[in-house]
Amino acid sequence: MFQDNPLLAQLKQQLRDNLPKKEGVVRASDRGFGFLETDHRGESYFIAPQQMKRVMHGDRIIAVIRAENGKEQAEPESLVTPFLTxxxxxxxxxxxxxxxxxxxxxxxxxxxxxxxxxxxxxxxxxxxxxxxxxxxxxxxxxxxxxxxxxxxxxxxxxPEAPWWVVLRRHDLPRCAPDIEQEWQLREEGLTREDLTALPFVTIDGESTRDMDDALYVEKTADGWKMLVAIADPTAYIEPGSALDLEAAKRAFTVYLPGRNIPMIPRHLSDELCSLHEGEERPALCCEMLITAAGELLPEPRFFAANIRSQGRLIYDQLSDWLENGSAEGFDPAPVIVEQIELLHAATTARQTWRKEHAILFKDRPDYDFELNEAGEVVAIHASFRRSANKIVEESMIAANQCAGDFLAAQPGYGIFNVHAGLDVEKFKGVQELLQLHEAPLTDETLLTLPGFCQLRHWLDAQPTSYLDNRIRRFQTYSLMSAEPGPHFGLGLSHYATWTSPIRKYGDMINHRILKAIISQQEVPVRADAALTDALSLSRRSNRMAERDIGDWLYARFLLPAVASQQVFDAEIMDVMRSGLKVRLLENGAVCFIPGSLILKDRKRFVCNHDEGRAYLDGEIHYELGQTIQVKLQDAIEATRTLVAIPTELPSAAAPVTKEVLAESEHELMDELLTEPEETAPEEDEA
Missing domain, CATH: 2.40.50.640 (OB fold (Dihydrolipoamide Acetyltransferase, E2P))
Known part of the structure; x- marks a missing residue:
């Protein structure tokens, strides 16, 4: 009787309507219950297991807040945005x-x-x-x-599931474009200079097939004249063709451990366009003048040419030769020796200039997975930027800086990599942090390119990387834009990449604009926001795919290290709510250290994410950038995560039993659910 009473139902609805409501995101636990986390920092409400059956982790919902037994609970009422699509x-x-x-x-x-x-x-x-x-x-x-x-x-x-799953998770292609034809050079109304007699050289990895840049340099009265020649796939690919549309959709070549999925067919990327030694190839070139002090003179010359590489140089072999005076199996001809010496001198001067007037990359290693035929990781190699790598890096950055300035002047658009430096909305926090540490610059000048460069130079001079890591949390992410803009992360007023058109669709767009200007033809229209947003999103998806496959392979490869209790040096990357995130310096693997494994008493051991420090009995015990020694406790392939523990623990730390480890996994799950997909802005590399 009462069940069908409309007055009672109306009364219940009125009571419900009078209850407070909150909008937020559902955070599930692996124990059935969950929480509604609102947009107000630190505000959350418990969601009972029965109510959690109606929602999923990550859903944005509106919930009614009820008080039961003196505690507030969230009861989901309506869905705003589902987490799963x-x-x-x-x-x-x-x-x-x-x-x-x-x-x-x-x-x-x-x-x-x-x-x-x-x-x-x-x-x-x-x-x-x-x-x-x-x-x-x-x-x-x-x-x-x-x-x-x-x-x-x-x-x-x-056994290849990690690759297929990660590629499809990020909606990336599994193979090269299935578009083949008799590729012929197009009639572009473009005059190409004959540079086939010049001793251009390429510098790449030993297994590289898609070689997209070649270098040549001459000594001048006050420095050097450098020519950067870039492979020219737009000489074959018609704008608006099926392949052009497919390349635009893919946006980038996907590089994963053990394989790559090219943006354009391999016959083009690895053969017809690749700057193979001894083969004549069409190229787009930039002629730039570099002073003895390493400064780029204005007004570089862009032009089309045909070139023929006369030396295929390998990174490690060339680096050995430069650093040690010889390299096994490497005996270059005198003309190539001259090129190597001139390139090394010019790019060393260029790096010296950038160190003072712009911003250099942190000298962090890349980690390369060595796989066997079954797709199993047999080793992980740390490779630092050596002498040969820096020759290519400096040459490409200079060429992209020239293109950025050139396109900004005419036609005033292109595809630019822009980085705004510090996030304006977080600027007050930056000021407070820098004032606390007596930085020489704390005012709005930090929002200018010179001010940001000054800040970076000061941070690089600090005795530890703690402040550097803190400041990076306040930086913006880099974007791709049709509008000219500075790249604070590089310390340059403009930066437009055109040096990898085999691998990047944005570089193909810049090629077409440059070639139109060179040949005095109609310049392609400005890219719209939809395209630049798609390029930025594709770049982010590629980076995340590379990270995800790496995490999967690390979990497989490091499982034996759990049993052997091998000790690793590790750098603290992040201090989270309930533990530390560290990177193993030997192989680049990222691990989570639950706070409960360090000390069960969480009143004595406190992790402060905002400060980037963990405190033991009120004293700083760990901080961002610190190097500690750790041992692996678990490698969980299902979640692609590694759990570690410091080798030096407080005297009150409990033994790591199965029960303690199981409890720590709850903390791990909590951090996996709240961790952002990207934890710190990265500068774009050439």
Whole structure:
């Protein structure tokens, strides 16, 4: 009787309408319950397990806030934005019915699913990897969540699953473009200078096939004249053609451990366009003048040419020759020796100038995975920028700086890499931090390019990298823009890459603009915001894919180190709410150190994310940039995570038992759920 009483129902609704409501994001736990985290820092409300069945981790919802037993709880009322749309999942078969389980640390519940039209339901087996779309959300339908399987990725036991899963997670292609034809040089109305007699050289990795830059240099009265010749795929690819549209969609060549997926067909990238030794190739060139002090003179000359590389140089071999005076199996001809010596002198001067007047990259190593034929990691090699790498780096940065200034002047647009430096909305925090540490510059000058360069130089001179790491949290991310703008991360007024058109679609666009100006033809129209946004998003997806496959391979490769209790040197990358994030210096792996493994008493051991420090009994115990020694405690392939523990622990630390480790994994899950996809802005490299 009471159940069907409309007056009672109306009264209940009125009472509900009078309750406070909050909008926020659902944060699940691996123990059934969750929290609603609002946009107000530190404000969260408990969500009971029964209510969590209606929502998912990451959903943005509006919830009614009820007080029960003196404690406030959130009751989901309406969905604002679902967390899951397109997602990677694994097949689960229950009573001959298909379900999918999202590939996510805490999403363990199976979702009812069916294949889309055209997919055979019988092809799906337990544990297979698939792509699915959420078609129905539990907040909008009492029958619960429902997904449609849109793509089969690979089978359960595929040893190459990490690559296929990561590529499809980020909606990246699995293979080269399937567009082949009899490629012919186009008639572009462009005069090409014959530079085939000049001893251009290429400098690349030993296995590189898509060689896209060659260098030549001459001594002048006050420095050097350098020619940078860049491979010219636009000489073959017609604007608006099927391949051009496909290259625009891909935006970049995808580089992953053990393989790459080219932006254009390999016959073009690795053969016809690649600057192979002894082969005549069309190129777009920049002639620049560098003073003895390393300064670039204005008004570089861009022109089209045909070149023929006369020396294929290998990074490590050339570096050995430059640094030690000889290299095994390397006996270059005198004309190549002359080029090497001139290139080394010119780029050394250039680096010296940039160190004083712009900003140099941190000399951090790259980590290269060595794989066997089965796709298993047999070793991870740390490679630092050596002499040969710096020759190429400085040459490409100079060429891209020239292109940036040239395009900014005419036609006033192109594809620019822009970086705004410090985030204006966070500037007050920067000022307070710098004032606390008595920095020489704390006013609005920091928002200018000269001021930012001065700040970076001061930070580089500090005895530790603690402040550097703190300041990077206040920096913006770099973007790709059609409008000219400075690149604070490089310390340059303009930066427009055109040196990798085989690998980057934005560089192809700049090639076409430069060639139109050279030949006095109609300049292509300015790229719209949709294109530049897509390029920025594609670059970010590529970086995340490289990170994700690396995390997966690290979890596999370092499992034996858990058993052996091998000791690693590690740098503290981040101080989080409940522990530390560190990078192993030997191989680049990122690990999480739960605070409970350091000290169970979290009143004595406190992690302060805002300060980038962890305190023991009120004293600084760890801080950003500090190097410590750690041992691995767990390698979890399911979540692609590594758990570590410092070798030196407080005397009150408890032994690491299975129970303690299990409890620490709850902290790990919490951090995985709140960690941003990108933790610190990175400068763009040439």
């Amino acid at each position: 397109r997602f990677v999942a694994r097949i689960k078969v229950i009573k001959d019915r298909l379900f999918v389980v999202p590939d996510h640390p805490v999403m363990k519940d199976a979702i009812k699913a069916r294949p889309m039209k055209g997919l055979d339901e019988k092809q799906f087996k337990e544990g297979d990897w698939v792509i699915a779309n959420l078609k129905r959300h539990g907040m909008s339908d009492a029958s619960g969540h429902f997904a449609e399987i849109t793509e089969y990725v690979t089978h359960n036991n595929d």
